[in-house]
Amino acid sequence: MLLKRERELIVEYGLKLLESGLTTGTGGNLSVLNREHGLLAISPSGLDYRLSKPEDIVVMDLDGNIKESARKPSSEYGFHTALYKTRADVNAVVHTHSVYATTVACLNMELPAVHYLVGFAGKKVPLAPYATFGSQELADNVTDTIGNYNAVLLANHGLITVGRQIGNAFDAAEELELVARIYIQALSVGKPVIVPDDEMDKVIDKFSTYGQAGGKS
Template identity: 30%
Template sequence: MHRREEEADHNSFFFMFEELKQEVWEANQMLPAAGLVMLTWGNVSCIDRKAGVVAIKPSGMEYGLMTPEDIVVCDLDGHIVDGCRNPSSDLHTHLVLYRTWPEIGAVVHTHSTYATLQAQISRDLKPYGTTHADTFHGPVPCTRDLRDEEIQEGYETQTGSVIAETFEQRNIDPMEVPGVLVSRHGPFTWGVSPKQAVEHAMILEQCARMGVLDSLMVPGLQEVTTALLDEHYHRKHGPGATYGQP
């Protein structure tokens, strides 16, 4: 009887991984479909906090060739527990964010054109209108540059740490601003699910595109007022939200 219970637990655990890997594979397929990545750039991960594991895209693998079985499952120290591929090189950045913010369930990293432009010039993405305000309750911050010693020692972990540092120092709620620009690198977004995290990456790219064009059309353009920012954000988020269907 004891052996049967062990086998049942093992089969249940295996099935749970299969569902997690399928969900992460589907979210990764959304990236090229949305025009957020080219070649093998970018990745999506998802955490199962009950199981203590993270599933993530395999490193350097083409999206069109990837199957759910290629998704790599790791523990929270980065050790592979399921899968035969190497995990994304950004794994340890994702792990820092999961450890820092227990509210999030998925993380996305891309090198989408306009958001990366903002990151490469080390500039916050300012809220110029309500499209931005619907998702990001304030500017999307850009981190400071990593110091040489940080780059040389645990670069991916330090990238996660500088993201967490930026939000802590600026007193930004990561659930109200679900994205960041890593200076000289590119954007990261997150959400409660892989699908939502990818949608946030899509919105961030669109807002960055409009922001670049706004700045070219009207140099020195001012941010949207706080009143309008708050109104549009809270229409979609929080206990008083009125957007959408019950």
């Protein structure tokens, strides 16, 4: 089986998406890249995460050619491959339809540093313009907007997070959903106070050494 470990991680983190409330049903998608082999494992299209097994996970190359699986890949594989081609530091992509992050995206707003935990993405989470899901236009919008950030909101759609490992990308999705919830709640009662850039520089620097050596797989 090609990319056995990567496929196992997709199954594991697909369940985590549901358990953490970051998506519902078959919504969202996720992938892990093996740069040594130039192949990625990506969640299949429309298959319940609770029913997914390693053999259901699709293995593709960066040009979108299926190398192993009887399943169809996520319809949004285009922005996964585009991100891997444009960001050499990225080896995992997580896409969610989490409620509060998606609410911000549906307001066509960026997510500012209303809380220092936005540092999981950078100084903010930028907003990519709307495009039809699964389209080349969406993939282009994502790569044009994300820059060096570790996350991007998709207008009227959801959130994408990236990381060196899938644990990093998943953690970012969880923390940014919390920040989005705080932001929406703060907006409902007043004008949120945004953490200044110089403080966010300090936060991002501290995040670079936060946690245990070795990180998450």
